[in-house]
Amino acid sequence: MCIRDSSDxxxxxxxxxxxxxxxxxELRFTERAWNETSGAFETPxxxxxxxxxxxxxxxxxxxxxxxxxxxxxxxxxxxxxxxDDTGNWGIAGNGDNLFVYTxxxxxxxxxxxxxxxxxxxxxxxxxxxxxxxxxxxSSLSEAAGTITTFSADNLRYTGARTGEGSFPAYLPLIADExxxxxxxxAYTPLAGTDFTP
Numbered sequence: 001m002c003i004r005d006s007s008d009x010x011x012x013x014x015x016x017x018x019x020x021x022x023x024x025x026e027l028r029f030t031e032r033a034w035n036e037t038s039g040a041f042e043t044p045x046x047x048x049x050x051x052x053x054x055x056x057x058x059x060x061x062x063x064x065x066x067x068x069x070x071x072x073x074x075x076x077x078x079x080x081x082x083x084d085d086t087g088n089w090g091i092a093g094n095g096d097n098l099f100v101y102t103x104x105x106x107x108x109x110x111x112x113x114x115x116x117x118x119x120x121x122x123x124x125x126x127x128x129x130x131x132x133x134x135x136x137x138s139s140l141s142e143a144a145g146t147i148t149t150f151s152a153d154n155l156r157y158t159g160a161r162t163g164e165g166s167f168p169a170y171l172p173l174i175a176d177e178x179x180x181x182x183x184x185x186a187y188t189p190l191a192g193t194d195f196t197p
Contacts, residue, residue, distance in 0.1 A: 015064070017058055023056075092117065096116060110146070118151075145175045159180075
């Protein structure tokens, strides 16, 4: 689940694992639009992959940094990261989306999605998809906390990271923009401390 995003330089996003992630798991992330009608990604935009090197404990926070146009990094070093050359990264400051998933691009298993900078990123119209709008995969929902919509383009989570009793209990906190500081410049450092139950 995304707990930080920046569309201003340096671009990037931070994620927190809310379940244990076994070594060898490949996490994928992209800013491409999803076409729910055709069941496929659209637009040749940034896509990357991260293969987890050692078992990743629930609550671990890590940051994916994006150096334009296509260089990716991960902090701390939790695995091997690569740009998949489907297109250059360019998280738009006036509206964009980000998905995290496993599996292949042809058959993704979505874990989370976030839209930021505009309430109009999510659309139900397959003909309206472009580099700044996307349909929501049917497996994700705002009600479940797996889809988040933010109005700001630069955010950093400032909510609770301990005391919730379970990791899934953090989902509504992470999805609430009131638990973020927002601004017109990128935040550094990006990730912050890990979560505990």
